[in-house]
Amino acid sequence: MTRFLWGSATAAYQCEGAWDEDGKGKSSWDVFCHSDLNNVNPVTGDVASDHYHRYEEDIRMMAEGGQNAYRFSIAWSRVVPDGTGDVNEAALEHYSRVVDTCLAHGVEPLVTLYHYDLPQTLFAAGGWENRATIDAFARYATVCFDSLGDRVSHWMTINEPGYETLCSYAIGNYPPNVRDLGRRWHAMYNLMLASASAVTAFREGGYPGRIGLVSDSYPVHTLENTPEFEQAAHFADLFQNRCVNDTAILGAFPAEFMEKIEADGTDMSFIHEGDESVLRSGTIDFLGLNVYDRFLVKPYTTGETDLRANNTGDASGENRVVVKDWFEMDEDPTTEKNPWGMEIYPAAMYEILVELRDRYSNIPVIITENGVGYRDVVENGEIHDSYRIDYLRGFIDEMQRAIGAGCDVQGYLVWSTMDLYSWINGYEKRYGLVHVDFDTLERTPKDSFVWYANHISSQGAQR
Numbered sequence: 001m002t003r004f005l006w007g008s009a010t011a012a013y014q015c016e017g018a019w020d021e022d023g024k025g026k027s028s029w030d031v032f033c034h035s036d037l038n039n040v041n042p043v044t045g046d047v048a049s050d051h052y053h054r055y056e057e058d059i060r061m062m063a064e065g066g067q068n069a070y071r072f073s074i075a076w077s078r079v080v081p082d083g084t085g086d087v088n089e090a091a092l093e094h095y096s097r098v099v100d101t102c103l104a105h106g107v108e109p110l111v112t113l114y115h116y117d118l119p120q121t122l123f124a125a126g127g128w129e130n131r132a133t134i135d136a137f138a139r140y141a142t143v144c145f146d147s148l149g150d151r152v153s154h155w156m157t158i159n160e161p162g163y164e165t166l167c168s169y170a171i172g173n174y175p176p177n178v179r180d181l182g183r184r185w186h187a188m189y190n191l192m193l194a195s196a197s198a199v200t201a202f203r204e205g206g207y208p209g210r211i212g213l214v215s216d217s218y219p220v221h222t223l224e225n226t227p228e229f230e231q232a233a234h235f236a237d238l239f240q241n242r243c244v245n246d247t248a249i250l251g252a253f254p255a256e257f258m259e260k261i262e263a264d265g266t267d268m269s270f271i272h273e274g275d276e277s278v279l280r281s282g283t284i285d286f287l288g289l290n291v292y293d294r295f296l297v298k299p300y301t302t303g304e305t306d307l308r309a310n311n312t313g314d315a316s317g318e319n320r321v322v323v324k325d326w327f328e329m330d331e332d333p334t335t336e337k338n339p340w341g342m343e344i345y346p347a348a349m350y351e352i353l354v355e356l357r358d359r360y361s362n363i364p365v366i367i368t369e370n371g372v373g374y375r376d377v378v379e380n381g382e383i384h385d386s387y388r389i390d391y392l393r394g395f396i397d398e399m400q401r402a403i404g405a406g407c408d409v410q411g412y413l414v415w416s417t418m419d420l421y422s423w424i425n426g427y428e429k430r431y432g433l434v435h436v437d438f439d440t441l442e443r444t445p446k447d448s449f450v451w452y453a454n455h456i457s458s459q460g461a462q463r
């Protein structure tokens with residue numbers, strides 16, 4: 001029996017630091033964080049958790065905590081500093097050492113090729129709205145497969161084409177800070193083509209192992225059961241989940257989704273002849289699933305499209321989703337939420353897994369992220385994050401219920417391995433199993449780290 005993967009996850013820009021070391025080029029996030037546009041929490045990932053220098057300590061701690069899997073991302077701007085040109089051998093050597101360190105500790109490395117940080121040269125030339133980025137990505141992916149493919153058996157092309165483009169082109173809080181759904185669909189379309197192109201390159205290269213894509217997916221709920229609410233839920237499912245999942249798993253965007261965005265007035269000229277066959281031949285082997293909460297919606301009533309995210313974690317922030325002619329986000333005032341307004345709803349895990357089982361012929365799934373952000377407090381050198389333990393226990397129980405219901409779940413990774421840069425939320429919003437003092441960079445396991453280690457050891461070889 002293949003062992004179940006129990007581990008945790010990070011992403012390059014959020015934890016590595018070393019933003020301009022060893023030949024690294026600038027990424028879109030390096031430039032954004034150093035600009036005036038970064039005005040909500042004006043901090044950078046220049047140092048972050050210093051994982052670039054401290055990866056050995058971090059991986060050793062994971063192994064000590066019983067974890068047998070580590071998902072991390074490669075910074076494209078380290079490996080190909082300008083996105084398309086020369087390959088930086090020092091970067092490949094670095095990631096090779098990270099992979100070897102994992103293997104030496106009995107930790108399976110799961111590698112994400114792209115997690116939000118685009119080389120700045122490509123970003124400046126139009127980023128994901130420029131089709132040249134698709135070919136550049138496939139080439140960069142091949143460089144990584146060639147370098148690490150003998151030791152890495154789980155690859156993920158893109159992290160969250162849905163959430164990234166939502167933030168970058170609808171909420172406007174990630175670079176390029178645009179609020180225009182038509183541009184969002186254009187960028188997402190190209191991201192899906194890029195993922196499929198990398199999958200094809202992986203297959204054609206005959207590399208061992210499996211390749212997937214990471215999708216943030218949500219069970220969609222309504223507080224009422226009228227036909228109007230059901231219609232809103234259907235539209236929200238297309239908007240949040242199926243535009244990515246159908247495309248990556250079945251090899252085509254849902255026809256209804258394409259018709260609906262066209263009816264919105266989207267300029268569909270981003271569709272080129274031959275794209276359909278690229279998507280069809282680039283379907284994934286497994287789905288990486290990021291599960292945080294459910295999505296509660298109600299019918300669209302009036303007004304223009306308007307999306308906002310609470311990035312302050314207090315009353316000055318607002319979570320708002322109004323998508324004209326599609327749906328609006330609803331709110332249940334009775335449920336528990338974290339300070340950023342994220343609902344604590346563990347059954348989301350069971351529900352989304354069962355939905356995916358039924359919709360996609362029980363495709364293998366690895367939970368590539370699950371976790372919760374809080375402002376943790378250090379008391380006498382200890383971090384008593386019982387709220388995180390409760391959250392993780394609830395979601396893991398629901399995952400195990402889904403496995404009992406026949407869902408093919410093959411791994412579970414906590415977000416995040418240690419505290420890191422929470423994008424536009426800065427450093428106050430902590431997700432780690434391990435606390436990082438961002439002044440001294442000292443690591444301290446939290447209570448949740450110990451709880452997770454005990455949970456893993458209580459499972460034995462079982463799930």
Ligand code: BG6
Pocket residue numbers: 011014159160163216290369373415421422423424425429
């Ligand atoms: C996921 C991302 O969407 O959520 C991570 O893949 C991110 O990179 C995590 O950090 C939590 O979101 P946030 O915005 O609270 O850091």
